[in-house]
Amino acid sequence: MTAQEHTVGAIAELTGVSVRTLHHYDEIGLLEPGERSPAGYRLYSGDDLRRLQRILFYRELDFDLDTIGAILADLARTDADRLREQRALLAARAERQRAMVAAIDKELNARKLGLSLTPQERLEIFGSTRLEDNAARAEEQWGGSELWRQRQRRASAYSADDWAEIRDEQAGIHQRLLDAMAPGLSRYVHDAIMANADRSRS
Amino acid sequence: MTAQEHTVGAIAELTGVSVRTLHHYDEIGLLEPGERSPAGYRLYSGDDLRRLQRILFYRELDFDLDTIGAILADLARTDADRLREQRALLAARAERQRAMVAAIDKELNARKLGLSLTPQERLEIFGSTRLEDNAARAEEQWGGSELWRQRQRRASAYSADDWAEIRDEQAGIHQRLLDAMAPGLSRYVHDAIMANADRSRS
DNA sequence: CTTGACCCTCACGCCGCGTCAGGCGACACA
DNA sequence: TGTGTCGCCTGACGCGGCGTGAGGGTCAAG
Numbered sequence: 001m002t003a004q005e006h007t008v009g010a011i012a013e014l015t016g017v018s019v020r021t022l023h024h025y026d027e028i029g030l031l032e033p034g035e036r037s038p039a040g041y042r043l044y045s046g047d048d049l050r051r052l053q054r055i056l057f058y059r060e061l062d063f064d065l066d067t068i069g070a071i072l073a074d075l076a077r078t079d080a081d082r083l084r085e086q087r088a089l090l091a092a093r094a095e096r097q098r099a100m101v102a103a104i105d106k107e108l109n110a111r112k113l114g115l116s117l118t119p120q121e122r123l124e125i126f127g128s129t130r131l132e133d134n135a136a137r138a139e140e141q142w143g144g145s146e147l148w149r150q151r152q153r154r155a156s157a158y159s160a161d162d163w164a165e166i167r168d169e170q171a172g173i174h175q176r177l178l179d180a181m182a183p184g185l186s187r188y189v190h191d192a193i194m195a196n197a198d199r200s201r202s
Numbered sequence: 203m204t205a206q207e208h209t210v211g212a213i214a215e216l217t218g219v220s221v222r223t224l225h226h227y228d229e230i231g232l233l234e235p236g237e238r239s240p241a242g243y244r245l246y247s248g249d250d251l252r253r254l255q256r257i258l259f260y261r262e263l264d265f266d267l268d269t270i271g272a273i274l275a276d277l278a279r280t281d282a283d284r285l286r287e288q289r290a291l292l293a294a295r296a297e298r299q300r301a302m303v304a305a306i307d308k309e310l311n312a313r314k315l316g317l318s319l320t321p322q323e324r325l326e327i328f329g330s331t332r333l334e335d336n337a338a339r340a341e342e343q344w345g346g347s348e349l350w351r352q353r354q355r356r357a358s359a360y361s362a363d364d365w366a367e368i369r370d371e372q373a374g375i376h377q378r379l380l381d382a383m384a385p386g387l388s389r390y391v392h393d394a395i396m397a398n399a400d401r402s403r404s
Numbered sequence: 405c406t407t408g409a410c411c412c413t414c415a416c417g418c419c420g421c422g423t424c425a426g427g428c429g430a431c432a433c434a
Numbered sequence: 435t436g437t438g439t440c441g442c443c444t445g446a447c448g449c450g451g452c453g454t455g456a457g458g459g460t461c462a463a464g
Binding site for chain 3: 220222224225226240243267268387
Binding site for chain 3: 024
């Protein structure tokens with residue numbers, strides 16, 4: 001007996017994706033059904049289904065479909081390799097979400113104390129990375145500039161002190177941000193930021 | 203003295219969003235600058251900036267822009283309500299992912315008992331939790347950044363070919379992954395990993 | 405032989421911007 | 435006073451990952 005074949009609808013129901021999505025994956029060659037019925041119906045094999053599940057896994061991790069295709073096409077990579085990589089990715093995502101939950105908790109807690117977090121603090125919790133990322137963004141835009149080369153020289157010799165310096169620099173950015181929003185406001189926010197920097201440093 | 207006004211570029215630099223994004227938010231009425239200069243320049247006030255930060259806060263939590271607009275306009279529902287909702291959502295996701303991690307660990311363990319793993323792989327498994335913890339921490343710092351999302355979600359910046367390149371070099375997969383996510387940071391991550399390894403060894 | 409559920413292939417629409425293109429405004433320096 | 439070099443403006447098109455019809459075949463049950 002041959003392997004079981006399933007129609008789009010069946011696959012859709014099994015996996016929770018839409019029929020349109022399966023059509024789409026077929027169109028872009030990401031998941032082509034092993035067979036077609038005489039009438040042109042897509043018929044997915046068990047292997048196809050397994051492939052779909054791997055696709056969905058990576059999709060959940062926010063990879064774009066092209067990249068997913070590349071990942072799945074990599075024959076060199078063993079199953080164990082893939083599993084370990086998946087584990088790392090998952091763990092990282094879970095950790096990040098845990099951190100966001102924690103941040104929300106912190107905010108809720110603060111509100112309970114009547115000390116509702118300011119937007120500035122929210123930025124610190126959720127967005128400090130974004131600020132640091134300015135540097136990365138800057139690299140793309142100003143990759144050739146003097147300033148950047150200067151930074152890069154520092155970066156190539158990273159020591160703990162260098163990182164502290166960068167962090168302080170970042171705190172400076174925070175300060176400018178605060179000043180922009182309301183000159184002279186909320187010194188305690190600044191303190192909080194510095195305290196956080198200290199904690200990260202240790 | 204009047205409240206300070208900032209041009210698009212200033213706001214962009216302060217918050218890390220692109221000028222185009224600010225234009226877009228203006229177009230759709232999500233964030234309209236309080237004023238325009240005689241020449242038509244957008245001038246953002248401190249209030250505008252604060253509104254933008256709230257927008258970014260919710261965007262970080264994956265609300266679509268329409269919804270964010272509604273949230274900001276909704277005076278009745280408190281922020282705390284929404285935060286609690288979002289908290290539940292995030293917690294659920296994180297839980298699901300922890301479960302997946304556990305499942306993968308289980309499978310890896312099974313394989314370890316089998317014969318398929320090389321000595322090096324076994325070493326990786328034993329030492330992996332620490333290492334991946336670091337990767338997770340790194341992603342916690344950088345994962346929320348614009349760049350990350352650009353790389354992960356919006357495809358063209360990081361193509362399938364790039365990925366092929368990465369995967370072709372089998373050593374240091376995690377580091378390369380991180381490098382891909384945030385160029386120039388790998389060194390820091392590497393240092394952190396090595397430092398951690400040293401500590402574990404002693 | 406009909407009915408209704410399912411399948412097919414176009415093909416346009418949507419979101420959240422990125423990315424030119426073409427042109428004006430502001431300011432520094434000659 | 436001209437001349438750069440910025441940064442700002444307004445269109446307008448493009449893209450990824452599909453949703454959502456329209457218009458029409460297919461297949462099993464009644």
